Amino acid sequence: MLRKITVFVFIIFCFILQCSVFTGLALAGIIPNLMIVLTSAFGFMRGEKEGLLIGFFCGLLSDIFFGGFLGFYALLLMYIGYLNGKFSGIFYPEDIKLPIALIIVSDLSYGVICYILMFLLRGRFQFIYYFTHVILPEALYTILATMFLYPLILSVNTKLEKWEKRRAQKFV
Numbered sequence: 001m002l003r004k005i006t007v008f009v010f011i012i013f014c015f016i017l018q019c020s021v022f023t024g025l026a027l028a029g030i031i032p033n034l035m036i037v038l039t040s041a042f043g044f045m046r047g048e049k050e051g052l053l054i055g056f057f058c059g060l061l062s063d064i065f066f067g068g069f070l071g072f073y074a075l076l077l078m079y080i081g082y083l084n085g086k087f088s089g090i091f092y093p094e095d096i097k098l099p100i101a102l103i104i105v106s107d108l109s110y111g112v113i114c115y116i117l118m119f120l121l122r123g124r125f126q127f128i129y130y131f132t133h134v135i136l137p138e139a140l141y142t143i144l145a146t147m148f149l150y151p152l153i154l155s156v157n158t159k160l161e162k163w164e165k166r167r168a169q170k171f172v
Helices: 002-024 034-046 048-066 072-085 097-118 127-171
Strands: none
Touching: 002 034, 002 048, 002 127, 034 048, 034 072, 034 097, 034 127, 048 072, 072 097, 097 127
């Protein structure tokens, strides 16, 4: 129950941070995508199921407030969380290279898929412009935000795992 409450607080915190603080810190109209950071981080830390669920709720929150279609971002972030969960077997907390690489790939994939489904299918063929002016700057800004947010997520997850292990040992 504590984990569910903590994850819920993280989702709300990152969403509010993304919508308020980083909107004021936008660089050329680009803000970091903290929902991707959260979904990816919990995906490879906790596995496919948790990545999928967190991705769904992060995406649903984005759909409710920003989406034109209910379920588009939820489905997209669900897949991202699930695919990041596939890497949970090779995740080591002390190694930051895998999380950074997965978050970069996730954010770039997110941007390309959004471009394909929201612009390309409507006949807007300026992929190079969109990639250099939206996708790439957002990925770079997201990685910069990840450097500060990821250690917090990792430390909370580590403390929750220790708490869950102690609690499980009490009942055995």
